[in-house]
Amino acid sequence: MNFDLDQEQLMIQKMIREFAEEEVAPGADERDRTGEFPRDIFYKLADLGLMGLPFPEEFGGGDGDTVSFAIVVEELSRVCGSTGITYSAHISLGGAPINLFGTPEQKEKYLTPVCKGEYLGAFGLTEPNAGSDAGGTQTTAYLDGDEWVINGSKIFITNASYAKNLALTAVTDKSKGTNGITAFIVPTDAPGFTVLNNFEKMGLHASNTTELVMDNVRVPKENLLGKEGNGFKQFLATLDGGRIGIAAMAVGIAQGAYEKSLQYAKERKQFGQSLSSFQAIQFKLADMAMNIELARNLTYKAAWLKDQGRKFKKEAAMAKLFASEMCMRVCDQAVQIHGGYGYMKEYQVERYMRDAKLLEIGEGTSEVQRMVIAKTIGC
Ligand SMILES: Cc1cc2nc3c(=O)[nH]c(=O)nc-3n(C[C@H](O)[C@H](O)[C@H](O)COP(=O)(O)OP(=O)(O)OC[C@H]3O[C@@H](n4cnc5c(N)ncnc54)[C@H](O)[C@@H]3O)c2cc1C
Structure with a gap:
């Protein structure tokens, strides 16, 4: 049994600690006061190669491990919780479902820009009436020709104002319960898709927490993520x-x-x-x-x-x-x-x-x- 971090993990720990002290800590109080989102910090993390840390190199990732990811989240959060949650959600909620369930084409198209930090990753599961009981999703999607048509809303979604695409769940077959829920990759600039950023939070003021409204949002058939009915x-x-x-x-x-x-x-x-x-x-x-x-x-x-x-x-x-x-x-x-x-x-x-x-x-x-x-x- 070995409790020591390996050389690469130690190197990442040293690098991210210095970055957190020099680039993240100084403005943390001010951002907490103003709620200003620190977009620049994430461009700099992209320059350090950390925005796709645990994802495959072929899609622009760092081929790193989960322990290293945890170290980066820990060090950012040690000085600024808002920066920590933004990074954590970007990787583990934004990039991860595409990496786990996407086709090679979807990964090329949607995971690569996430890994490069071109935009932030986000994930839409929670709804106004479906939180802990995420199986109670009310957002729906039906197939119309070659397009899925999505209607409904999501709440408390981290990073969505800074995401060009995100994965979300919708009911495609109500009769099947949770086996009738499917995941889709949806562009946030699609007609009918609105991202609202109106919450006043207790803390994590400089993180982005949004509401998503989908009004007849159309996505191509190939934007289905994984298998139909497997979304939950x-x-x-x-x-x-x-x-x-x-x-x-x-x-x-x-x-x-x-x-x-x-x-x-x-x-x-x-x-x-x-x-x-x-x-x-x-x-x-x-x-x-x-x-x-x-x-x-x-x-x-x-x-x-x-x-x-x-x-x-x-x-x-x-x-x-x-x-x-x-x-x-x-x-x-x-x-x-x-x-x-x-x-x-x-x-x-x-x-x-x-x-x-x-x-x-x-x-x-x-x-x-x-x-x-x-x-x-x-x-
Ligand atoms: C800042 C922030 C960021 C978030 N980011 C995201 C995101 O990026 N994507 C996303 O999809 N969601 C996100 N969420 C949503 C978050 O995951 C939900 O708020 C959480 O899962 C709880 O759901 P709820 O708020 O509907 O509470 P509810 O489910 O209504 O729960 C209320 C209370 O009842 C309790 N409760 C519920 N059911 C039971 C039960 N069966 N037994 C015992 N107790 C129970 C709960 O534990 C809780 O104490 C975010 C939330 C916040 C506040």
Whole structure:
């Protein structure tokens, strides 16, 4: 058994940490305040060859592994959750379904520009009336000659304002239940396709969260992704991988909050001593360090299993569940260690706490993760 990262993973870790410190961290507070989307950061990540990191070289990807992907998400999130979720969704929700289920022609046409970072990847599953119960999709598609006609709406879709094409689900045969749901690749500039960007969020202010409205959107027959009726299964498989991204985000945000707390505890003096000399504060920091380490191990293990081509559904759900709940606790304690200053924006940990909450909700809530785990252990 070997817990060391390999040379390539270490190189990527060093590169992305430097990039995050130099290019992402400096504007993170300002972007949180203004909600400005950091488009430039993703052009720069494309220059570093990271926008297609885990995808095949023949489609412009980096042929990297899932552990490296998790490291990149972790390091970006350590300084800016919004940048972390944008990158994670681009890869694991935008590129992944096309890589997993697309034909070679579809990959050439739709995965290559995603890998080059020409536009961002996005994924439309959630609807106003179908969230945890994604099988309750109400968007429909019917075949009219050589074209599919799509009607309906999707909600809370990450990155869609910056995506030229995205994969989404629609019901093609209502009588078959979830076996009547099909996935399509849809151009966002198709007539009848509207992307709305009106949400005011608790956190992740500089990430793009949209609503999609499809009014008789026509796509060519060949834009069907995978097999007709397999869309629900394909998207669930996509989410298994996406959960590694959310877990990595949680590890990164928690790590950032912990580091700020450790530094603050050493500098801040009360009762004539630094906070870090009080055992109550030491124990908080010790618990933070231990829980982050546990979550990182779970996350890297799920990523490693995926890289070995082994089953990873249970481990990805466990990593996502544990890491996201851990991250909320760590951020809560980070604010506590900072006292009144922690409640102020200047000290950043309140941003980390607001950003962290999404991790218990997106890509399957904590309750849904427990349902997934319960099923995999034979309940
Ligand atoms: C910032 C952000 C970004 C997102 N990005 C995307 C994206 O890119 N693509 C996409 O498709 N979706 C995206 N989502 C949607 C996200 O995945 C859903 O919000 C999430 O799956 C929960 O669905 P819901 O909001 O409809 O909540 P609901 O399903 O209505 O759940 C409400 C509450 O009820 C609980 N609950 C529901 N069913 C059960 C049950 N059977 N047993 C016990 N408890 C239950 C839930 O756990 C939750 O606590 C995003 C959401 C946000 C906020």
